[in-house]
Amino acid sequence: MTKLYGSLEAGGTKFICAVGNEDFEIVEKVQFPTATPTEAIAQTIAFFKQFDNLAALAIGTFGPADIDPDSETYGYITSTPKPHWSDTDLVGPIKEALNIPIYFTTDVNSSAYGEVLARQGVKSLVYYTIGTGIGAGAIQNGQFIGGISHAEAGHVYVAKHESDADFDGVCPFHGACLEGMAAGPSLEARTGIRGEDIELDSPVWDIQAYYIAQAAVAATLNFRPEVIVFGGGVMAQEHMLNRVREAFAKLMNNYVPVPDLVDYIVTPVIAENGSATYGNFALAKTLVSA
Template sequence: MENVLLGALEAGGTKMVCATGFADGTVVESEQIPTTTPAETAAACAAWFQDKGIAALGIGAFGPTAVNPASPRYGQILKTPKPHWSDFDLLGALAGPLGIPCGYDTDVNVACLGEATFGCAQGLDTVLYLTIGTGVGAGVLSSGNLMHGMMHPEAGHVPMKPDPRDPIATDSSCPFHPSCLEGLISGAGIKKRWGKSGGEMADEPEAMDILAGYLGQALAIYILCYSPQKIIIGGGVADHTPIVELARPKAAEALNGYIVTPEMDDLEHYIVRNSLDGQQGIMGCLELARRALEQ
């Protein structure tokens, strides 16, 4: 298995990252392909992998998407605001032309898998990975398995207690929820309030305190519901602002001493930033490909 070349596809709403590598997480080569129409994008990705000699492909897709292999819609993008992508069979459009085993999951689940296999969560079996960028998504590894159910976690849409200082506290950027985490803390929410990116607002104390307050609320919910052994946070907004550090004491405040564990006594090493230099998604896809080949 060590010398078998594997494929990885991080399928995002704005770009597809195609890569090859090995089961130890080594990435050999990669290329970005713009996300346009479904048929055009899938064909371009399949063509990129066609002559690489990969034995299996791991796909981490933007959601919502059907991740249960028993579902008749397995591998399809579900209802999405991205034009033309709803109901598109992404897995089928790639597995068909390539004719190789394929593993399929969400982009945040594979990022979680990457950190658990190769990164700062090695040796742990219950981990939460949160990405805060254009949107907000959560991937959950529970007892060693990526969490699925009727679909997959959509923990970016948990409701938030509005901050009275917040001009969009009950009118967030989410078209479905007036005050969910994604609508309030994502890049779109930041843009709606202040007309700037998260990085451009990073030195504004009140803005960062508002965002960190929402993040702290959400982290408290995740700790109570998933009981993760580590929480890892990535994404453009998180990477370019101090909200991770600011949210740690706010999560503890929200829990109010209810959870008493060694992890809660060491929040600096419990709620952390991603550890794989932005490669956690691709590396997780390589692990997904390895598992698909073994099966």
């Protein structure tokens, strides 16, 4: 019987469950609102229970999360701002129900892994999701960057735009961090309008690009990657990419050499923000012997 591999992308807004074959082609996929832990975990288990030949599952989750296998709270979502989800055991009940190996990491790590695999010859990459929240995963020579836990690059502090001095940010922990200033909810908090309904000539987009460009500068100086990928709903708007590149060029001011910005600051190569699903299939396969 052909082995199948599972992917759970546990996002702050929705859960995406998928099963793929040996070539990482999607066999079946479903998504549902993140809702409460009880509801979301039950729906996840029900979906994957359908597949008798599911060999392993990889979970990429919103965070913060405990990804240390030696920790007492391994597999937990920890001090998240997401209501009802703090200190939730995500891996435990799923593993007990399915009885298969589970790889546990962050959703942005899963996405970074998928993008590296999809980009032939690329060995170092930083992936940011700019959506309801902001997170980043970094890979160097095929390995995730991280020490005692995963990175939380969405919560670094940023310099405020000169036109944004009175905005305090929306992060409940840090206020004016990158997520507080540039995640999707910050747009509505400033303007009273959902991001997808804001006019393209609104000055808020250049403010937003300024913060996202600071993330690209930090990634460049900290990791010197070959590629920086920006995924998520905010960056799905085509005009944003050029705004970020322009702001990055001004902020970097030719300090260090980087590739052509068209090739360096990009959106995902995997369509429909499917990078995490692809990466999860590959991570799940690493748990299964040939």
